[in-house]
Every structure is written in C-alpha cells, then in structure tokens.
Amino acid sequence: MNSDLLSLLHRECMNFMQVGQYEESLQILEQIRSSGFRHPAFLLDLILCCHKLRQRDRLVEYITEATLLCEHNGSQLDFLGEELQKMSLYKHALEVFRKMRSCRTDAEKAVGGAREAALHLRLSAIEDAQEALDYAESFSGSYPEVRSARAMWWMRCDPRQALPILTELAQAHPQIPFTFTAAHGHHLAHVQDQLGHYDDAFASLCRAKLLEVRHDPKIQAFQSQRTSWRAWHRDSLQFRREDACRWRNECPPSQDHAFLLGHPRSGTTLLEQVLDAHHELCSIEETNLYSLCIDAQLMAEHSSSAVTLPFSAYVHQLPENQMAIRRQNYLHHLQREQPQDPRIKVWLDKNPGLSVSVPRIAKTMPHSRLIYAQRDPRDVCISSFFQWCDRTPWSSHWLSLEDTVHQCLFTHDIWQQTKPLLEQDWMEVRYEDMIDDLESWGRKTTEFLGLEWQAQQIDHKQRAAEKVVKSPTHLAVRKDLYRHSIARWKNYEKWLQPFHDTFRPMLRDRGYES
Numbered sequence: 001m002n003s004d005l006l007s008l009l010h011r012e013c014m015n016f017m018q019v020g021q022y023e024e025s026l027q028i029l030e031q032i033r034s035s036g037f038r039h040p041a042f043l044l045d046l047i048l049c050c051h052k053l054r055q056r057d058r059l060v061e062y063i064t065e066a067t068l069l070c071e072h073n074g075s076q077l078d079f080l081g082e083e084l085q086k087m088s089l090y091k092h093a094l095e096v097f098r099k100m101r102s103c104r105t106d107a108e109k110a111v112g113g114a115r116e117a118a119l120h121l122r123l124s125a126i127e128d129a130q131e132a133l134d135y136a137e138s139f140s141g142s143y144p145e146v147r148s149a150r151a152m153w154w155m156r157c158d159p160r161q162a163l164p165i166l167t168e169l170a171q172a173h174p175q176i177p178f179t180f181t182a183a184h185g186h187h188l189a190h191v192q193d194q195l196g197h198y199d200d201a202f203a204s205l206c207r208a209k210l211l212e213v214r215h216d217p218k219i220q221a222f223q224s225q226r227t228s229w230r231a232w233h234r235d236s237l238q239f240r241r242e243d244a245c246r247w248r249n250e251c252p253p254s255q256d257h258a259f260l261l262g263h264p265r266s267g268t269t270l271l272e273q274v275l276d277a278h279h280e281l282c283s284i285e286e287t288n289l290y291s292l293c294i295d296a297q298l299m300a301e302h303s304s305s306a307v308t309l310p311f312s313a314y315v316h317q318l319p320e321n322q323m324a325i326r327r328q329n330y331l332h333h334l335q336r337e338q339p340q341d342p343r344i345k346v347w348l349d350k351n352p353g354l355s356v357s358v359p360r361i362a363k364t365m366p367h368s369r370l371i372y373a374q375r376d377p378r379d380v381c382i383s384s385f386f387q388w389c390d391r392t393p394w395s396s397h398w399l400s401l402e403d404t405v406h407q408c409l410f411t412h413d414i415w416q417q418t419k420p421l422l423e424q425d426w427m428e429v430r431y432e433d434m435i436d437d438l439e440s441w442g443r444k445t446t447e448f449l450g451l452e453w454q455a456q457q458i459d460h461k462q463r464a465a466e467k468v469v470k471s472p473t474h475l476a477v478r479k480d481l482y483r484h485s486i487a488r489w490k491n492y493e494k495w496l497q498p499f500h501d502t503f504r505p506m507l508r509d510r511g512y513e514s
Contacts, residue, residue: 006035010028017049018292019292020329022048022053025049026049029042029049038069047062047063047087050062067095074104075108077097077099077112078112078115093119094116097115099112101113106140110139110140111143111145113135113146117129117149117153129153130153133146148180151166159195163191170207172211179212179216182209185207186204189205192204198491201386219391222392222393225393226393233356239363239421241421244366254367255346255367255369257367257368258449259368261351261354261358261371262352262373263352263373263375263408265375265384266373266374267430267431270434272350274445276348279454280346281347284334284348284349285351286350286351287349289334290349291354294329298315299311315363346449346450353392366424369424370422370425371426371445373428373429374429376432376487376512377503377507381401382488385401416509425448431486435483
C-alpha cells in the first residue's frame with residue numbers, strides 16, 4: 001500500500017473515530033493491517049476501536065502484537081503503556097510496563113518500575129506498588145519518574161515525607177516537560193493544603209498554572225474560543241416550556257436513562273458510587289459519548305446543510321424521526337460500555353461536563369431524568385482550582401481563580417435558567433446534605449430513578465474498591481466520609497474576597513449563607 005493511499009485511509013478512519021463510528025474505523029484499520037503495515041501508534045488505533053466495540057479477543061491480540069513490536073524499546077513500551085492507561089486498560093498497561101524490566105538500560109528499567117508503582121498506587125494495590133518502587137530504586141532513585149512515584153507513595157502514607165520531593169519536582173527545568181512540572185506543582189499544593197500551609201499551597205498552584213499558560217498552545221486556543229463557546233451554549237436556551245412539552249410528547253416514552261450532572265467537584269462521584277452499587281442500575285462514568293453521538297453529529301449536519309438558522313434553532317426544528325436516530329446511536333454506544341446484565345433497568349450517564357448542555361438535552365433526551373449535584377460554590381471553585389487534569393475547554397478555566405469563579409457562575413446560570421423550562425423530571429442534591437446523611441439522600445435519588453433502595457448501596461467505599469473510578473477524585477471516594485471538605489473555602493477566603501458579589505446570587509439560589 002503506497003503512502004498516499006495509506007494517508008488517505010488513515011484520515012478517513014480518524015474522521016469516523018471523531019464522531020464515535022468505531023465499526024467503520026475498525027474496517028479501515030484492518031484493511032490497512034492486511035497490507036502488512038505495522039506501527040505502534042497504528043495498532044493503538046486498532047486497540048481503541050476494539051475496546052470501544054468490546055471485542056475482547058481482538059483487543060488482546062492487538063495489544064500482544066503491539067507489545068511484541070515494541071519489545072526491548074523502552075520509550076515505545078512506555079508510550080504504549082501510557083496510552084493503554086488512558087483507555088483505563090490498567091491490567092494490560094501494567095503488563096506492558098513490566099516488560100520494561102527486560103530492556104537493556106538501567107534508566108529504562110527504573111522508569112518501567114516507576115510506572116508500575118504509580119499505576120499500582122492508582123489501583124490501591126499498595127504491596128505491589130512497594131515492590132515495583134523498590135525495583136525501580138534499585139537501579140536509580142534519582143530519575144524524575146522514580147522520584148515522582150516515591151512522592152506519590154508518601155502522599156498516601158505520610159504526606160510530610162512527600163513535601164521535599166514534590167518541592168524539588170515542582171521546579172521548572174529546561175529538560176523536563178512542563179506538564180510533569182505543573183502536575184507536581186499541583187500535587188505539592190495538595191500536600192501543603194493537607195498540612196495547613198495555605199499560603200504556600202496557593203503560591204504553588206499559581207506557579208504551576210503559569211507554566212501551563214506559558215507553554216501549552218491548547219490553552220491559548222481554548223481561551224480565544226471562550227466567548228463563542230459560552231455563547232453557543234447560552235443560545236440553546238432559546239426555547240419555551242411549551243416546546244419542551246411538545247418534544248417530550250413526540251418522543252416515545254422511556255424511563256431507562258438518566259444523567260448525573262453538576263459542576264465538577266460538586267459530589268457527583270460520591271453519589272455515583274452509591275447509585276452504581278444498585279444491581280439494577282449501571283453507571284457509565286465521564287465518557288464523551290453524548291458529545292460524539294449527538295452534539296458532534298448535529299453540528300456536522302448543520303454545517304453541511306443549506307439552512308441559515310443558528311445551530312440551536314436548527315436543532316429545535318429537527319423532526320423527531322431524525323433526532324431518534326442520533327438518540328438510539330448514543331444509547332447503543334452507552335450500553336456497550338459495560339458487559340450486558342439482564343437485571344439493568346436504568347442506565348446512568350454521570351458527566352459533569354454536560355451540565356452546560358442541559359438546554360439541548362430538553363430536545364435531544366426529553367425523557368431522561370436529571371440529577372443535578374450542588375455544593376457551596378466557594379468550595380466548588382477552590383476544589384476545582386486545586387484539580388490537576390488534562391486541559392479541555394472546561395478545565396482550561398481553572399488556570400486562574402477569576403476564570404474558575406466565572407465558569408462556576410456561567411454553569412449555575414445555565415441550570416437556573418433551564419430548570420423552569422424543563423418538562424422532564426429533575427432533582428437537586430446538595431453535597432453537604434449527602435455528607436450529613438448519605439443514606440437518606442441515596443434513597444431519595446434511587447427512588448427518583450424508579451428503583452428501590454438496596455442495602456449494599458450505603459457502602460460507597462466498597463463499590464469504589466470494586467470498580468475503576470475514572471474521576472480525578474477516585475481516591476476520595478475510597479475513604480470514609482469526612483467533613484473537612486465542607487467550608488474548605490475559608491482557608492482561602494482572602495483570595496476569594498474580590499468575588500464576594502459574584503458569589504452572592506449563587507449562594508442565594510442554592511440556600512447557602514453568604
């Protein structure tokens with residue numbers, strides 16, 4: 001296969017993958033593979049498609065092939081393991097990292113051991129993490145990756161011991177990727193916060209975020225698009241309650257789907273563990289399936305159509321038979337994320353990122369129940385500002401406290417303006433109320449979804465231990481409920497003071513004292 005044809009087919013494949021059409025992508029990729037083409041990045045595309053399509057046998061085949069192709073090449077094995085980890089294929093990622101023990105250099109062996117240790121810690125396999133870390137340090141304890149793994153270990157066991165290592169790793173160095181340094185700046189801030197060093201924690205965050213702003217081209221792109229991004233979401237509010245009623249009446253009744261929404265850091269992960277422990281409910285956590293299968297498809301159709309209507313008006317006037325195709329495609333992909341269980345009656349899409357999309361949901365998913373998590377917005381903003389994560393149009397707001405507050409207000413306003421227009425069922429749950437009485441609010445939300453409370457739901461820690469929690473808050477939900485996350489904002493009150501007037505309407509609407 002010549003390079004021009006290969007490039008053409010690969011572009012076509014990527015276009016299909018961007019809109020969630022993995023069956024079509026897989027066909028093209030296997031056509032390329034049949035020509036004899038082999039490359040780790042190409043095999044990763046095959047792995048991703050098989051993972052999304054739940055084709056386990058072929059998934060394992062391609063992971064094995066990719067591992068053999070990268071064998072003895074430490075940098076390629078490292079890349080492969082990291083990409084598998086991003087797909088939440090943790091078992092396979094661990095196997096790949098362990099292969100690095102067969103590499104030639106001490107550096108490769110040390111890095112592989114450090115990657116193993118960090119991932120074992122992610123999975124709370126403490127003894128395995130200790131073994132891998134001891135192995136890595138037997139070759140060199142000075143490599144940044146090994147130092148990082150040791151810091152992560154101490155963060156779990158004794159945060160004070162992590163402090164000097166993180167202080168060192170949070171210092172910018174020309175030969176160290178800025179993302180590595182920024183990540184450890186955030187980790188350092190978390191430890192300083194735990195130890196009550198609040199001024200130091202805030203300073204560490206600001207230094208880390210400045211690195212991202214200076215060096216990540218994505219950030220400038222997201223910031224330049226922010227006004228249009230918000231206008232695009234706000235424009236979806238241009239409908240009336242009568243419209244929502246008509247859309248719901250036109251759509252065949254269904255009670256088997258719900259969304260768990262709310263600004264990130266509002267308690268959605270805790271509530272999800274309680275609900276997902278129910279034997280008749282399956283929660284799918286923080287995927288982009290709705291965006292791929294519905295929003296992206298509608299945007300593509302709108303841009304290629306001859307209509308002059310704005311996007312929101314175009315969506316609002318679409319006939320139900322066309323919307324049903326997109327809806328069923330989304331539900332099909334959502335239900336394929338987990339093994340089929342005949343007991344399942346409700347599919348829950350837990351996705352805080354869709355909280356600003358709720359006006360469109362009135363049209364696209366008019367029978368879906370909505371659970372909306374609320375929390376003191378001052379705590380939401382501080383918790384979000386502390387969060388280290390991949391930068392998206394949403395999380396790029398968390399690079400300054402001012403932008404964090406304004407995004408919180410924008411999300412709040414979208415929900416407040418949408419609520420009176422909704423015809424579908426919705427309920428609000430306050431984080432502080434869950435901390436005070438988790439069982440009571442777990443019961444209320446379970447019954448809201450049309451299910452009866454089950455005794456095992458109260459043990460949120462057990463459920464979190466049984467599954468892979470994708471949220472950045474995965475460690476917190478494995479612990480006992482704690483109240484120190486309530487009113488945490490008071491430790492940073494002097495930095496929040498300039499936004500006192502901005503918070504006032506949010507506090508009033510949510511029933512918090514200003």
